[in-house]
Amino acid sequence: MSAATATDACPRVSRRFRLQWEEAQNAWVLLYPEGMVKLNQSAGEIMRRCDGSRTVSAIVADLEQAFGASGLADDVAKFLELARAQQWIET
Amino acid sequence: MSAANLAPQPGPPLWLLAELTYRCPLHCAFCYNPVDFATSGPELSTDDWLRVLREARAAGSVQCGFSGGEPMLRDDLELLVAEAHRLGFYTNLLTSGVGLTAERAAALKAAGLDHIQLSFQDSTRELNDFLSHTRTFDLKQRVAALIKDNGWPMVMNCVIHRLNIDYIDRIIEMAVELGAEYLELANSQYYSWALLNRDQLLPTREQLERAERITNEYREKYGDRIRIFFVVPDYHEKRPKKCMNGWGNVFLTVTPDGTALPCHTAKMLPGLAFPNVREMGVREIWYESEGFNRYRGDGWMKEPCRTCPEKEKDLGGCRCQAYMLAGDPAAADPVCDKSPAHGVVVEALARAESGVGRSAPLVFRDPAASRRLAEGAG
Ligand code: SF4
Numbered sequence: 001m002s003a004a005t006a007t008d009a010c011p012r013v014s015r016r017f018r019l020q021w022e023e024a025q026n027a028w029v030l031l032y033p034e035g036m037v038k039l040n041q042s043a044g045e046i047m048r049r050c051d052g053s054r055t056v057s058a059i060v061a062d063l064e065q066a067f068g069a070s071g072l073a074d075d076v077a078k079f080l081e082l083a084r085a086q087q088w089i090e091t
Numbered sequence: 092m093s094a095a096n097l098a099p100q101p102g103p104p105l106w107l108l109a110e111l112t113y114r115c116p117l118h119c120a121f122c123y124n125p126v127d128f129a130t131s132g133p134e135l136s137t138d139d140w141l142r143v144l145r146e147a148r149a150a151g152s153v154q155c156g157f158s159g160g161e162p163m164l165r166d167d168l169e170l171l172v173a174e175a176h177r178l179g180f181y182t183n184l185l186t187s188g189v190g191l192t193a194e195r196a197a198a199l200k201a202a203g204l205d206h207i208q209l210s211f212q213d214s215t216r217e218l219n220d221f222l223s224h225t226r227t228f229d230l231k232q233r234v235a236a237l238i239k240d241n242g243w244p245m246v247m248n249c250v251i252h253r254l255n256i257d258y259i260d261r262i263i264e265m266a267v268e269l270g271a272e273y274l275e276l277a278n279s280q281y282y283s284w285a286l287l288n289r290d291q292l293l294p295t296r297e298q299l300e301r302a303e304r305i306t307n308e309y310r311e312k313y314g315d316r317i318r319i320f321f322v323v324p325d326y327h328e329k330r331p332k333k334c335m336n337g338w339g340n341v342f343l344t345v346t347p348d349g350t351a352l353p354c355h356t357a358k359m360l361p362g363l364a365f366p367n368v369r370e371m372g373v374r375e376i377w378y379e380s381e382g383f384n385r386y387r388g389d390g391w392m393k394e395p396c397r398t399c400p401e402k403e404k405d406l407g408g409c410r411c412q413a414y415m416l417a418g419d420p421a422a423a424d425p426v427c428d429k430s431p432a433h434g435v436v437v438e439a440l441a442r443a444e445s446g447v448g449r450s451a452p453l454v455f456r457d458p459a460a461s462r463r464l465a466e467g468a469g
Pocket residue numbers: 115116117118119121122123124159160161187212456
């Protein structure tokens with residue numbers, strides 16, 4: 001298991017990117033030199049919680065509460081894995 | 092209601108390219124500024140630009156590029172960057188590094204500048220010599236150090252053409268030495284000044300293949316240390332590029348005199364009036380103006396594009412190239428081998444192979460040459 005998905009790790013958005021809410025696109029986006037990634041809703045909700053102070057477990061708990069869902073841990077871990085491969089987040 | 096209203100509503104102008112000035116201390120023979128730049132009207136004022144930034148941001152723009160000419164020649168650059176940053180833009184500066192002192196770099200950092208793209212232009216007219224020219228290297232080294240010291244990512248760009256393509260290894264090594272994290276090796280596109288100099292600048296296929304092979308070797312050698320992008324010249328392809336990712340789809344260029352364009356060369360197209368930001372707001376320009384609506388989507392296409400199964404892939408290529416090479420902005424881009432005018436591109440490539448016209452003197456970009464050429468055209 002990689003560092004980003006360890007449940008006690010505290011992922012944060014990489015310094016190479018800026019996470020920002022864009023009203024015109026109704027989405028969270030990641031900005032980088034001369035480029036942009038538009039995140040879908042669940043990716044945006046996970047990323048905005050990656051502030052370096054919350055553990056993965058805390059992020060999952062927060063999401064489950066915010067969306068009245070349960071069993072999100074696997075989806076979150078899968079997304080964080082991908083986000084790490086893209087260097088969107090650091091731990 | 093016009094036919095354009097039946098087409099789906101385009102998304103916002105995500106990319107704002109602010110061409111702050113056509114003034115430039117350099118004289119690149121491949122310069123992408125219009126050939127008649129010297130006859131362009133007065134530059135927008137600081138207040139005009141501040142208003143354009145606000146209007147574009149309100150219309151959904153999020154990436155902002157400050158370019159030129161040489162944008163460092165505007166002494167309100169820091170002010171404009173600060174406003175763009177305050178508005179929530181991601182701010183990019185495209186510069187040759189001339190005029191970027193430690194003081195200005197610090198002021199730009201304080202203003203919130205996110206990124207600098209440093210181009211490998213030379214300050215001399217000796218294109219062949221530019222790699223060995225110490226003054227150029229010293230300048231790049233000093234600017235590269237400023238970029239690092241201010242914590243910006245180090246992104247370099249070098250325009251590639253027949254006269255420097257054989258030194259691609261040295262260009263890459265120089266970029267590595269300067270600490271570049273990204274290097275864009277962009278083959279010249281044949282517009283404006285580069286079109287005038289096409290015989291001297293278009294590489295042969297062999298040169299191109301060699302350069303790609305060497306680039307790949309360096310990619311293997313350096314791995315993640317430097318990411319190298321190699322942009323092939325479209326003349327050597329069978330299909331055109333999807334120009335600007337689609338006409339009026341994401342890009343909005345504002346030229347120094349305030350003309351709003353779907354791409355920085357579109358002003359050359361005949362029979363099409365483009366609005367000026369002094370007279371029209373950005374939102375109206377983007378959604379309502381004829382200049383932006385004319386070639387949106389695919390309703391304007393003629394054969395062979397209209398019934399082509401690949402039309403969504405490239406949207407028929409570049410309108411300016413269609414006009415320059417086929418004489419009709421609604422034609423297929425002649426780079427496409429289905430275009431009836433494709434022979435023009437084949438001929439240019441044949442000239443490159445045989446070397447005809449190579450020894451003609453290069454036309455360097457400068458105001459005097461520009462005025463001369465504008466008179467000739469008018
Ligand atoms: S291409 Fe060269 S001459 Fe043209 S604006 Fe850029 S630096 Fe100046």
